[in-house]
Amino acid sequence: MTTLEKAEKLIKHKKIAVIGSCDENVPYVKAVLVEKKDGIKTFWFGSNTPSLRAQQYMKNPNASIYFFNRVLYKGVMLSGKMEVLTDAESKKALWKPSFKHIYAGVDDPEYCVLKFTAESGKYYFNLHKEDFAL
Amino acid sequence: MTTLEKAEKLIKHKKIAVIGSCDENVPYVKAVLVEKKDGIKTFWFGSNTPSLRAQQYMKNPNASIYFFNRVLYKGVMLSGKMEVLTDAESKKALWKPSFKHIYAGVDDPEYCVLKFTAESGKYYFNLHKEDFAL
Numbered sequence: 001m002t003t004l005e006k007a008e009k010l011i012k013h014k015k016i017a018v019i020g021s022c023d024e025n026v027p028y029v030k031a032v033l034v035e036k037k038d039g040i041k042t043f044w045f046g047s048n049t050p051s052l053r054a055q056q057y058m059k060n061p062n063a064s065i066y067f068f069n070r071v072l073y074k075g076v077m078l079s080g081k082m083e084v085l086t087d088a089e090s091k092k093a094l095w096k097p098s099f100k101h102i103y104a105g106v107d108d109p110e111y112c113v114l115k116f117t118a119e120s121g122k123y124y125f126n127l128h129k130e131d132f133a134l
Numbered sequence: 135m136t137t138l139e140k141a142e143k144l145i146k147h148k149k150i151a152v153i154g155s156c157d158e159n160v161p162y163v164k165a166v167l168v169e170k171k172d173g174i175k176t177f178w179f180g181s182n183t184p185s186l187r188a189q190q191y192m193k194n195p196n197a198s199i200y201f202f203n204r205v206l207y208k209g210v211m212l213s214g215k216m217e218v219l220t221d222a223e224s225k226k227a228l229w230k231p232s233f234k235h236i237y238a239g240v241d242d243p244e245y246c247v248l249k250f251t252a253e254s255g256k257y258y259f260n261l262h263k264e265d266f267a268l
Binding site for chain 2: 025026031064070129
């Protein structure tokens with residue numbers, strides 16, 4: 001199995017990602033629900049436009065997203081860029097009924113979409129690390 | 135219960151932390167074992183001196199460490215500074231027999247200690263966030 005395949009296998013059924021951002025050279029980390037994904041390259045998250053993370057990614061799109069299996073000491077970190085999408089089409093495409101508990105509706109300016117595109121990855125297993133390209 | 139008490143309760147029995155670092159304004163995220171902690175303020179991790187994280191924290195000590203409960207949608211992010219300790223006393227204090235599988239011994243220059251000191255925190259519960267000082 002290639003490193004990429006091992007990373008894909010670990011991520012495949014994960015519903016939660018830990019996302020990293022940098023604000024003035026200070027790191028921030030948070031767990032978020034993965035709303036949609038396309039393989040191991042593109043991931044979408046629902047977010048709140050005025051939130052700290054959305055504001056940080058607007059200033060600095062550098063991002064990492066991380067998945068791990070705490071039992072097996074395996075982890076995958078993907079590095080890339082996070083876009084903050086506020087256009088009607090992107091918002092509609094990710095909208096789900098339960099968002100009504102959070103936002104006034106799909107047009108609510110406070111609702112936005114975070115789209116992460118991976119450029120490279122690191123696969124961790126015990127104390128080993130393998131880099132891979134995307 | 136105060137926000138600090140809620141954060142303490144969430145962290146109390148956690149054995150794994152997700153640590154964040156910034157390298158040239160690019161965020162990095164990784165899960166690590168908590169080897170020792172003093173309340174919610176100070177945490178120690180074993181590390182490898184040539185490793186990416188140790189090198190990053192030597193250049194930029196800004197750090198965050200994150201704990202979360204994926205079932206209850208609760209999380210705590212602590213912000214502060216990460217020190218990379220290579221002195222004999224710190225290394226000896228954290229040493230445990232199983233490290234022999236990783237390092238030649240307590241004096242191995244590749245073995246080092248990461249010491250995190252929190253300055254402030256954020257407690258997340260569902261979509262709410264509460265800041266607290268330390």
